[in-house]
Amino acid sequence: MRSETYPLPRASRSLKIATLGGVLFLHVPLALIILYAFSSEDKSYVFPPPSLTTQWFAVALARDDVWSAVALSVQVALWSTGIALILGTFAAGALARFRFFGRDAISLLLILPIALPGVVTGIALRSAYHAADIPFSFWTIVIGHATFCVVVVYNNAVARLRRLSPSLLEASMDLGANAFQTFYHVILPQLGSALLAGALLAFALSFDEVIVTTFTAGQQTTLPIWMLQELIRPRQRPVTNVVAVFIIALTFVPIIAAYWLTQAGDDNART
């Protein structure tokens, strides 16, 4: 942390404008989506909307294909998050404290699924399923998602574990607690919020993933795949607009919660 006493020069006006412009660039398109969900126009993307209405929300809520896509996506995301939570925590425990041969290779391996383009991960899984004669199913999607969700949990957990003072663990052991008691009473409370944050982000990542999914889903329709079909061949634009708003709302909650958890948790670990 930099000291607050360092006399900062004031930001120049052009820097402020550039920053504001960048933030607007990032957020105006999202705001536009919300506006369009209330547009009464259903044949084109005309701007500005001729008039505003809330009727499309009821239409979208009554659509079974939307609901079954949501249900599939939620189930996939829950399973992937669960698997990622276990694997990511184990990996963080191993890599945060120990030094051993191949450590860097393992951390690279964990990052690889998101560092390589999604197309590569997707087609690699597709060719492996093909080679092993595994038919597409719910689990073929989950395996793909869990693989790239691990790194999110791992990153959060390892950052917190590194901040955790070793003297806390020594104190716990000196006071007679065994390794499991120390884990349960000392490490877990410190790690908990980082894991929750990691899990929320993993959930958001899986809930939204489309590139790998197109290779591993076969005929199944997750919510992003539903959305992609609408993007390529729009069928009922107003319904798509409403679903888009619904997705924004649903992903903002875990993201903000995860941010809040990491901030609060880091402050605790530091004091």
Added chain:
Amino acid sequence: MQLGHRSAASFGDRLSAVLFQRQSMLLLILLIPPLLWFGVIYLGSLFSLLAQSFFRLDDFSGTIVYEVGLQNFVALFEPANLDVIRRSVTMATMVTLTSVVIGFPIAYFMARYARGSTKAILYVAVMLPLWSSYLVRLYAWKLLLAKEGAIAWLVTQCHLEWLLESILSTPVIGGNSLSFSSLGTFMVFVYMWLPFVILPIQASIERIPASVLEASADLGAPPRRTFWTVILPLAMPGVAAGSIFSFSLTLGDYIIPQVVGNSTLYIGQVVYRQQGLAGNLPFAAAFSIAPILIIAIYLWLAKKRGAFDAL
């Protein structure tokens, strides 16, 4: 250790003592589950991809012939395929440069000037788009770029139709409308990956010690000089780290050019179409090796600039 005295020690205590004395065992227990998953499923898949790329598709029966050969890699060097690769790399480079130019001021402001709630708000403002739905954000641009959409409306309001017309009639970047042009594809790419570029740059500027900046000022450098000779070089690892994301993500994406753009192909689309419609998994596999190699070269260059210390 006087474990003998504690004959009543619970199983947990004993196991704990064993693990404490043999840390390597604890390490092994922790490592096995993630290693099994990544070793078998992920590396296994990558190897099967590699193996697949040496086979070939029988043109008549449409089935895969399991004979090892290099024909897929030879086909990569056909002019049409080289064109796709060149176009993808050019696009990735342009997107990366533009993202850095747009992203740097934001990162710089966040790291050096923003304090307290302004800083928190800016951080969330950059992080939200990074994590929020890729498809929804892409959809937003379909709305923005549409012929009857918001950008066209704004252009009409400002009486700049002539400008838009002349941009759209420019050969390589133009097209029927913004949402069917390479320029449109480019804008969406920049929008999509901008947060990924901002955050590493911000982190690297934040890490510059205040004392270094004070020293520069004490030695008589005006702020402008400090920026160009001290801050910018020290921020380069962050720039390199951020550029890895925008470069790699652009190179592998096949959905953005499919939804917004003209009919020119990029690497990701060729891979997707070959495995899907054409059913030519071996050629798709070989083609997907191309971005891996390009990114490996890029990573190697970025590593030399210290990008990995900034992640």
